[in-house]
Amino acid sequence: MNIVKGLIPYTINVGGRLMDLSEPQVMGILNATPDSFYAGSRRQTEAEIEARADRIMAEGGAIIDVGAYSTRPGAARVTADEEMARMRMALGAVRRVQPEAVVSVDTFRPEVARMAVEEFGAGIINDVSGGNPDGAFGGEKSAEDSGRKPDGGGASPIFMEVARLGVPYILMSSRPNIISIMQDFAVKVQQLRDFGQKDIILDPGFGFGKTLEENYAVLARLGCLREMGLPVLVGVSRKSMLSRLVGTDADGALNATTVVNTLAVALGGASILRVHDVRECVEMVRIYRQTMAGL
Secondary structure (H helix, E strand, O other): EEEOOOOOOOEEEOEEEEEEEEOOOOEEEEEOOOOOHHHEEEOOOHHHHHHHHHHHHHHHOOEEEEOOOOOOOOOOOOHHHHHHHHHHHHHHHHHHHHOOOEEEEEEEOOHHHHHHHHHHOOEEEEEEEOOOHHHOOOOHHHHOOOOOOOOOOOOOOHHHHHHHOOOEEEOOOOOOOHHHHOOOOOOOOHHHOOOOOOEEEEEOOOOOOHHHHHHHHHHHHHHHHHHHHHOOOEEEOOOOOHHHHHHHHHHHHHHHHHHHHHHHHHHOOOEEEEEOHHHHHHHHHHHHHHHHOOO
């Protein structure tokens, strides 16, 4: 185990294999959607998806994160049938060219998670709704309702399903500050544990339910999440919290993405970095590791 100084040596069980998070792992984004916020991430044909999967792995990515439901502000809602069809096509293409790759599936729907794991061997479920059965992404309503059934009682169906499937689960929070994020996580982690969920990864939800200032305040205090004793995923790649601050758009936000990912590792000990630009992030991790080895 190659432990990077200052980071906690977490591991997660992915399909019976331990994934070492003692240094940050890079998760490459693959969107099988026509309307994700960053046009450069959209892949709709099987050939495009295959090429993207190959590129993520060739550039040093450890995880391929496949999404079939855009969560950008204002995106049209997608039916379960449409998401299922997109996801099945995308996963089939990924598995043709990368049969052994660790695949994460970006969904809030239990039936999509079940299909991805049972039919295609997906190893991780990435739920940006925070367990919300209605699939709300960000904002006060989703923050308050997430993790509960529509009637307000019990835990989310996705919590029960991922525990049954026995795969790591990425739990996101749309709360606006680090204290409320930790309170949100405390409740939901206990719910997941009660169902027997073992591996849980925390995502503080940059860009979801937060103002620009709140996003950076969470970044500054990201290290507080170490108190939860769980690995942390950071997903800031090319988001508006970056482009708005530096006066560009998603196309021009690569440099800002690299800066914030470096801060997320240095200040917060992030274990997984979810990015569009895999090679650049892998290079950042390599430089960070070499620098810390000299301390």
